[in-house]
Amino acid sequence: MNINEVSKRSGLPSKTIRYYEEIGLITPLRAANGYRAFRERDLHKLAFLGRARALGFTIEDCRTLLALYEDSTRESAQVKALAEGHLQAIDAKIAQLQSMRATLAHLVHRCAGDDRPDCPILDDLALVPPPAAPPAG
Amino acid sequence: MNINEVSKRSGLPSKTIRYYEEIGLITPLRAANGYRAFRERDLHKLAFLGRARALGFTIEDCRTLLALYEDSTRESAQVKALAEGHLQAIDAKIAQLQSMRATLAHLVHRCAGDDRPDCPILDDLALVPPPAAPPAG
DNA sequence: CCTTGACCTTCCCGTCACTGGAAGGTCCAT
């Protein structure tokens, strides 16, 4: 299989596939003409990587997951710990975005959005916070 | 004011302040010794930028917001449109993260997380999707 | 006057996971 076919079958861009080889996630064979010669095994790995990336795992997490996948002596606890860590990271990001969203939605709601310059959004961004109180003592 | 004081009062790292100057968001004066000489106005802008960035606006959005803030003939509709666009982007990110989260949480829940190798998380990542049906016709 | 140490400066590289594009080799059909 050449890279274009693997790209179509894995759903990953050719550029990404070359990049994954460069960082050692896959090691396709080479034909005599220098072209990459992908086996089913490489395609399978790429599909695995595509799904892991779609779940938001970092490349390094993917590397670990791939290693665990290929290690028949793994303990599922290792996989679960990695996934749980990622889940927490996702939750933290969601919380942060929801906090932003709440503030921003409030400001948007208060802005008339007409042809006048008065704008609570800008007013809020420009707010000078009162100087912090000196530490007690 | 030197950069360190501005950093403390704005809450932005010195590196970030230098970067903001480099990309033209602020233009502090220079003292005879080459040190940046910040005015209250620069500090005010930096605080504005810090708050806009905390709401997740991109640097380019911040540039626009700053320009609108300083333009007394602006229409609040411009600000609101920008903020609403950003709100939609945030919503899209939240939705994507929640989708990831749902899938991942389901997998984590099904994984025993013990000393055995069996792992529904890896099984799912390794799933070979059935070949797509050829297009009708 | 000298030293120490806390500042300040610029410059360059690294991050993360790719993406775009240039320059050039290969293959296959005409």
Next chain:
DNA sequence: ATGGACCTTCCAGTGACGGGAAGGTCAAGG
């Protein structure tokens, strides 16, 4: 021989900084 669709490598850029080196400046203390 030619064209076009492949393939290759290499280099540069993305966003928004952060780390760190090499070197200039300033104020205090001895």
